[in-house]
Amino acid sequence: MFGWWGKLLRIDLSSGRHIVNNIDEDVLLKFLGGRGLAAYILWSELQPGVDPLSPLNKLVIAGGPLTGLLLPSSGKLVVAAKSPLTNGYGDGSIGTKAAVNLRKAGYDAIVIEGKARKPSVIFIDNDKIDILPADDLWGLTTVDTELKLIKTFGEDVGVLTIGPAGENLVRFASVISEFGRSGGRPGIGAVMGSKNLKAVVIRGSKDVPLHDLTSLLSISREAYEAIKKSDNYSFWLRQGTMSTIEWANSNSCLPTYNFREGVFDDANKIGGNAMELIKVRQKGCPYCEIPCGNVVKYVINGYENEAELDYENVAMLGSNIGLGDLNKVSDLNYMADAYGMDSISLGNVLAYAVELSEKGLIKERMTWGDYRTFKELIKDITYRRGLGNELANGVRYLSIKLGGDAVKYAMHVKGLEISAYDCHAAPGMALAYGTSPIGAHHKDAWFIATEIKMNRFQYSKEKVERLIWMQNVRGGLFESLTVCRFPWLETSLDLNYYLRFLEIATGVRYVWDDIYLIANRIYTLIRAFWIREYAADGVQWGMQFDTPPARWFEEPLSRGILAGSRLDIDGYRSMLKYYYDLRGWDNNGVPRKSTLKALGLNDVADILSTYVELSD
Ligand code: PTT
Ligand code: SF4
Numbered sequence: 001m002f003g004w005w006g007k008l009l010r011i012d013l014s015s016g017r018h019i020v021n022n023i024d025e026d027v028l029l030k031f032l033g034g035r036g037l038a039a040y041i042l043w044s045e046l047q048p049g050v051d052p053l054s055p056l057n058k059l060v061i062a063g064g065p066l067t068g069l070l071l072p073s074s075g076k077l078v079v080a081a082k083s084p085l086t087n088g089y090g091d092g093s094i095g096t097k098a099a100v101n102l103r104k105a106g107y108d109a110i111v112i113e114g115k116a117r118k119p120s121v122i123f124i125d126n127d128k129i130d131i132l133p134a135d136d137l138w139g140l141t142t143v144d145t146e147l148k149l150i151k152t153f154g155e156d157v158g159v160l161t162i163g164p165a166g167e168n169l170v171r172f173a174s175v176i177s178e179f180g181r182s183g184g185r186p187g188i189g190a191v192m193g194s195k196n197l198k199a200v201v202i203r204g205s206k207d208v209p210l211h212d213l214t215s216l217l218s219i220s221r222e223a224y225e226a227i228k229k230s231d232n233y234s235f236w237l238r239q240g241t242m243s244t245i246e247w248a249n250s251n252s253c254l255p256t257y258n259f260r261e262g263v264f265d266d267a268n269k270i271g272g273n274a275m276e277l278i279k280v281r282q283k284g285c286p287y288c289e290i291p292c293g294n295v296v297k298y299v300i301n302g303y304e305n306e307a308e309l310d311y312e313n314v315a316m317l318g319s320n321i322g323l324g325d326l327n328k329v330s331d332l333n334y335m336a337d338a339y340g341m342d343s344i345s346l347g348n349v350l351a352y353a354v355e356l357s358e359k360g361l362i363k364e365r366m367t368w369g370d371y372r373t374f375k376e377l378i379k380d381i382t383y384r385r386g387l388g389n390e391l392a393n394g395v396r397y398l399s400i401k402l403g404g405d406a407v408k409y410a411m412h413v414k415g416l417e418i419s420a421y422d423c424h425a426a427p428g429m430a431l432a433y434g435t436s437p438i439g440a441h442h443k444d445a446w447f448i449a450t451e452i453k454m455n456r457f458q459y460s461k462e463k464v465e466r467l468i469w470m471q472n473v474r475g476g477l478f479e480s481l482t483v484c485r486f487p488w489l490e491t492s493l494d495l496n497y498y499l500r501f502l503e504i505a506t507g508v509r510y511v512w513d514d515i516y517l518i519a520n521r522i523y524t525l526i527r528a529f530w531i532r533e534y535a536a537d538g539v540q541w542g543m544q545f546d547t548p549p550a551r552w553f554e555e556p557l558s559r560g561i562l563a564g565s566r567l568d569i570d571g572y573r574s575m576l577k578y579y580y581d582l583r584g585w586d587n588n589g590v591p592r593k594s595t596l597k598a599l600g601l602n603d604v605a606d607i608l609s610t611y612v613e614l615s616d
Helices: 025-031 032-044 097-104 142-153 188-194 213-228 234-250 273-279 313-318 326-339 343-359 371-384 386-391 394-402 404-409 425-435 449-455 461-481 486-491 494-507 512-536 570-584 593-600 602-608
Strands: 007-012 019-022 059-062 076-082 089-095 109-113 122-126 127-135 158-161 175-177 180-185 195-204 280-283 293-300 303-309
Touching: 007 127, 025 032, 025 512, 032 059, 032 076, 032 089, 032 109, 032 512, 059 188, 076 097, 076 180, 076 188, 089 097, 089 175, 089 180, 089 188, 089 512, 097 158, 097 195, 109 195, 109 386, 142 158, 142 175, 142 195, 142 326, 158 213, 175 188, 188 195, 213 234, 213 486, 213 494, 234 273, 234 293, 234 313, 234 386, 234 486, 273 280, 273 293, 293 326, 303 326, 313 326, 313 343, 326 343, 326 371, 343 371, 343 386, 343 394, 343 404, 371 386, 386 394, 394 404, 425 449, 425 461, 425 570, 461 512, 461 570, 512 570, 512 593, 512 602, 593 602
Parallel strands: 007 109, 122 195
Antiparallel strands: 007 019, 059 076, 059 109, 076 089, 122 127, 158 175, 158 195, 175 180, 280 293, 293 303
């Protein structure tokens, strides 16, 4: 086999033992790697209905057939587990040296199971695996932890770590690497914490077996050159994702005041141009020629520090909480990275707290843009104190606990807080959130930009068809290859390059129909996972889980060029039904027996039919 090792490292933290398993070639051909492989492992190995924070949950760290090769932006890996935030499938992508080292150590994936008796670090040095005590690291921020680990193990290792938020089982704790790369929005950091696992440190020095090294080197040169010729190249290097702030504001989709509005008066103060004024350097993932990490130096009352800014975290910890000062937004971002939690969910829970306070649904008093209170609240979330302890469970848990009107203002889909695009006037983007396989995240389909070029207010079949294509490419292909999608999206690298990379690496010729089939298989398997897990908890699957919050349907925008806009529930449902048809799922969003069979998921059909009646 070329391109893949066909090896999975399995580590049991309860017994301290590890083993290297072979991965069937058929599984790799059918699921590629990364997300596809993680979904396959979690479906096949997890006991249905398992508590995500119990030792029985498994943490998967997976690369794909292109990860770590000398190809554009190939240093990404997927972290996945059953999510403690959503109770469904959860994953995230991180750009890190750990991705390259994972593959160079001789593995396509690692599965971590059980629970260590004491805080631990896993150190993987090629074939040598050690589980080491981490009492001296427990309680440290992700920054201090990584600095210490690098000091101990050397500059060449890759580190995945959690902060105090993961240790304290904050349900949206993420996994952090390289002081500001964050992955695993749906609480994958809390899964690590529940296993007493502070960090995974990886060193690898082997060469991944390749089908055609000479062609790989020459196509790689060609692709890097194509990227540099892109019209957007130099602007992207200046601002990365940050220019999206101004763009979203001018298109009335910048989340503002807990997704009540799509425009923010102070957008320019927190946008890409403002960011450039305090930017001190750029940071990138391995093998990336278009580094998009904006490192800024911020100053608050004479206190100076650095933070890494992207669109999503600035929108969510800026406009969505009514904060229009980039220094303060940067500070909250720094806290999210250092404590190790997802900035998108954090921006949601803070905004939710303000709205609950405004409406008198909680006793605490706070207002929009209240930086000092937010700072304290972030500490309280991390250490699970008072209101922070409730917010640490995410907006869905708290809304269910409070009941009544509180449910209306909880902005999530399937329990995952919504990422940074307001959808009052974007039914296609709303559908992207509704059908994303991990809950409301934009990674599978950043449909908003496409939609703005179409008729924004239309509920059309064409939008659904384009959305599915986008999901299949972004969430199916890129998440499973596993490489960064930005060279394609932001510097127009021709998509066909990726099929050529795949063939040169593996020797297997995939055409687009093969890729769409694989993507459909992955989406349908992940859907089966959700249905099985919910059914095991006695919850019947239905359209409501694929529908965004009532706010976007019921409360129109009151400001900006699109004032008065809101979504139409019938229009949304008609698009959702068509989406189900195209995926081969029934009217409740449950995969049909015939679909599962056509995708080669016969055993999944057999198991799923014991939980829910499958249509033909
Ligand atoms: C991703 C999500 C995003 S998506 C952002 S900004 W974005 C937020 N970043 C956070 C952060 O930073 N700190 C923090 N504590 N929490 C954060 N939460 C948010 O996490 C990221 C880039 C970006 S920047 C994007 S879009 C692209 N995402 C990719 C993806 O998902 N897959 C892929 N194959 N390529 C991608 N390329 C781009 O990577 P999650 P990263 Mg992250 C400070 O993973 O869980 O999906 O959440 O990956 O290495 O940080 O790179 O405007
Ligand atoms: Fe990492 Fe950005 Fe480069 Fe993608 S474009 S690999 S996220 S630095």
